[in-house]
Amino acid sequence: MNLAPYIDHTLLKATATPADIQTLCQEAATHGFYAVCVNPAYVAQAKAMLGESGVKVATVCGFPLGALTPDQKAVEARLSAEAGADEIDMVIHIGAALAGDWDTVEADIRAVRQAVPEQVLKVIIETCYLSDDQKRHATRAAVQAGADFVKTSTGFGTGGATPQDVALMAEVIAACAPERQVQIKAAGGVRTPADAEAMIAAGATRLGTSGGVGLVSGQSNGAGY
Template sequence: MAKKQIDPGLDQVKEMLDVAILQPTATAAEVERVAQVVRDELYGFLCVNACHVRRAAQCLVGAKGKVIACVAFPFGATATETKVFETQRALADGAEEIDMVMNLGAFLGGEKKRAMEDIREVVAAADGKVVKVIIETAYLSTDQKVDAAKIVQEAGAAFVKTCTGFSPDAAALYEDVRLLRQTVGPKMGVKASGRIRNYLRFISMVEAGANRIGLGWQQAQEIVKGWHEAHG
């Protein structure tokens, strides 16, 4: 299948960028600096760990960028009730979207209903806000990726997301993104995350079917620079 040729405008590119600061060592001051970049550069989103949501939201008051809170990050291995509480608290603190990690142990152990209910509970707790579910493609076979994406879709999430960036070989692959898009169809969101470091990689992910890109602020700057070079 030939790749669909994509040529987004700069505003569209920026709106697709989920700029993340998710390192366990990230300080409040570092979160504030990245929030300022998101604010100044008019990026669409700032993705932070739950403990930083309130500060990030305060930094982005009146800005274009919205705050995404990560839930059960990066392993997904917490009780559903904990994920629900974390979701509710993040929304109360100012998050506009939730990126949760799937219960991979349940899924890989054949407890697909449990994995689905885990997602459904978070979607319900989000009360209409966008929920993206990370399935950690690096751990999954092709058939498992398809099954996981179907579970995410049936559970009512808005997006399926490739990876946290903390798993082995945590790179977003064209083939994986295309597979997820083919699985969930045109209406559901697909977020690609992992080693998307320049404009060519960005375009590759969009051509594959991603409509949201997760990355660090330096990579976001490289993508914008690449857009200018491609359109100069």
């Protein structure tokens, strides 16, 4: 299976340097990955480097805790879009989700959606902290607020994507918005080609990983994201 078109080649570590971002972008262009995913400080560099390669630039918002106000997230997303980001991966208000305050969760997502209407919006629900019922509510809130993707994980929590969570999210999306064609991004712990194929079989159309080169080379890797 050709995994390259599914991959968001990711580098979100605090220790990432401009040279590391250059390598990331070169790898993405060489292997034909769908996108790179970098912190906002590196969006402009990645956009300039990738140029006409066809590789998209994704960045994060409210990352990794989700504990910003809706207005703060909206500004962060808008500035990233102005710097050249094609896609925004935002983290939900996790505390509100755990409290069952789904109106707040949805309003938080909607603020970002309204700030970046032209960008692809991926909503990270951080499944490792949520019960199955909370995952269902969070997925529904993301869809209702206008997300293009619902994403499993930041890769910085206590766990990452599982095929079971991807399947659960796909079930919710099919039930509440079959006409919207909202997609799923599996991120965190996609370490082997078998992992990747299991996520895709469960319903994922995008994979977030820092080990993309290893995946397309058919190798296992120790990538945490």
